[in-house]
Amino acid sequence: MRQLPWVSLGIILAMVFVAVFAPVLTAHSPINQTLSDKLIPPFWEDGGTTKYILGTDIFGRDVLTRMFYGARVSLIVTALALLVGGGIGLLIGIVSGYVGGRLDSVLMRFVDAAIAFPAILFALLLAVTMGQGLRTLIIAISVLLWAGFARVVRGEVLALKQRDFVALAKVHGCSPARIMATHILPNVLNTFMVLVTLHVGIVIVAEASLSFLGAGIPPPTPSWGLMVAEGRGKIASAWWLSLIPGIAITLVVLAFNLFGDWLRDRLDPKLRQL
Amino acid sequence: MDAETVLEVRDLHTHFFLRRGVVKAVDGVSFSLRRGEVLGLVGESGCGKSVTALSVLRLLPQDAARTVRGEVILEGEDLLAKSAREMRQIRGRKIAMILQDPQTSLNPVFTIGNQLCEAIARLHPGNRRTLLQRAIDVLRRVKLAAPEQRVGQYPHQMSGGMKQRVVGAIAISCEPRVMIADEPTTALDVTIQLQYLNLLKELQKNTDMAMLFITHDFGVVARMCDRVAVMYAGRIVESGSVRQVFDKPAHPYTQALIASVPKMKQQVGRLHTIEGQPPALSELPVGCRFAPRCQYAEERCRTTYPSTFTVEREHTADCWRLESV
């Protein structure tokens, strides 16, 4: 137990906690405007008050509340994107690796192309053509993820399919689909889990960046990236609007990265070069 | 120590300090090398042979391993007492080494000429042309065909056998007093192993070098070596001239090893093997380390490590069975 990365784990759990319990933890609304209370600094500064611990923005909305709800957005987007993108990558990796041959070559070409292309451009394009929103965001980030997952999983599968238990299954007449599902899949789950944790940070930053650029979840829903963007114009007078959400993003990503590294070292040190 | 002895290792102890404990890779090894002589160091994988060689050169992985005791006397001076800078002067000049795997011994991004000249330049600094000429000469000595072309080539453009010759060239280019060959033919194709061994033997004879030949193959020992030391679980259990040890192997382990080498003229029902495994070097037994696998083992063997007994002149073995002799 001593070996667990406590600080990272603590930050992660804290984030999950505030995201889940946001409505209970704060009485303010994240989107209702109270223009009379606008631009109040955090409570430790002059003019601050404990009513709005981290201050308010230009619409008088409590920053802390919006941070909590923003955590929700980050977690939901991350979970969904990892599920979809990671899931697709897992599937393609297994099929491509196991089936091999022409299918593998063709799929890997796509993977190489996908990895080579800066995904953010694609995400921006989606936002403009399909409109901003959760669905667009998930699709965009999934596209960012799937290729990396597919490539690594495929590598694992290539090694696995040489193993004796696969040969044995074939001898017993198992169909390829069955082998993939019951023999290959459980053995790549380790790698998959590590990949997922290592990519959480990337997804969170991707979502934040897209929101910052105006291509993420549309306002008034709070998202940490959006909050940084909104506060940018007032950086000289209201520093807390941009800087505080940014600190949150950095801390959370740091925590997930460190946790991911720890998990990788425990479960699958071969992935060290990632 | 007589005037002929070039290298003498006394009571060498090298330990590896790992997370799971201390591994005593070399646990009290002593031997001596005379000028013009080839000493074979034989044993199974993991018995400590390579670590012994690295200890002599003081090239152990610094954070994990350390030579904790002993002396390594090269021409009268203790290498273990030398500073890092002094050791560097000795490596590549007085002692040279050939590593096992030719595929990985050479740097893939430099030509072999470059890597060879690098070694030569240490002893004979000169301009590029003279260095290259010397390099070509050395390559000829190791019987590498078309050396003028080879100097401009990269390692991946040559076969394993050719690369190993280059590695040999690098080693002899400095005219060392001592050459250590760590399983030089293990990674080569069987068809060229013999050629390479003959080359090494010839080089050794011509230069009167002392050679420490590390191998797990008794057949190679018979071909290459004058004397042999058999190593087991970190210690030398028998040593003597090749003739002595082959004709009258005294230690049960040596006997088993020799018996395991299939002879072409024999009729065998089953190939002879040695039951069991060597002990883990982190958990060495108190008594004789071969006792668990030895058919002659007695109570005393398990409780006390055998002393060294003389079988004949210059032929010793560590086995209780020899006490009565």
Add this chain to the structure above:
Amino acid sequence: MRRFILQRLLQGVVLVVMVATIVFFLGRLTGNPADMILPEDASEEDRQEMIKTLGLDGPLHVQFFIFMKNALQGDLGLSIRYRQPASEIFFSRLPNTLKLVPVAMLIAILMAIPLGILSALRRGSITDRVSGTIAVLGIATPNFWLGILLIYIFSVQLGWLPSARMGGFSHYVLPTITLGTFLVAGFMRLIRSSMLEILDSEFVKLARIKGLSEWVVVWKHCLRNALIPVLTLWGVFMGGLVTGAIVTETVFAWPGIGRLTYEAVIFRDFPLLQAVIIMDAVLVLFINLLVDILYAYIDPRIRFS
């Protein structure tokens, strides 16, 4: 080597074509492509003309053909906002980005190589830990926020450096640091891990056996081998660079193609965005090809194969 380069070139071309295809399809997805391409105040006449020129009332493959034909001639549509050919606008802004990005990369490389090597050589030491921490932080900090933070500290509070737009030397400092940070962190980790691997290799052992000084062993034998993975992973870094450029230029109001991308998104200027993406793909292809040539040159296993 020639085959290698040609292969990469082909891959790149295929990539650009794929990108163009995807862009094309996304543009036609919405069902009202004409509206996406035209400004709001366009007359019905203009609309009809556009539909005819682009074949929007015809079958899809014809549209695609027209699209490709135009693209190859450099015609990527008219920007809604600027009312100018999108490709022209792209090329007018490109030089500004080209002034920013190479500087950032150079800084990143100059910092990452020594730090990465030192970290590997002094593994576990203070140097290693501090560098490691900087690297980890560098990767975790979102690019856009770093820029804003730096502006806050150095422009707002300290007043030392300007916060926006191009200009003299002082204008370059913050943007290049912002853009370069992510690169430094990534490079450094890569060089460190690659060095560690190489330090363990047999040819390094042989170099030491030859009695070469540590200096030569590290700088001659290790470094060149350590840089090879950096080059092979270059494509991944490119992606980060493009993203970084968009965000950094936006934060610092730097008039380059990154900022142009942002504007295209904010103003929903589809033709401009379309053009930027395709031109970006071409640019990425070009740079990747250069890196591939460099890689092929450095690694003799590719050069003579």
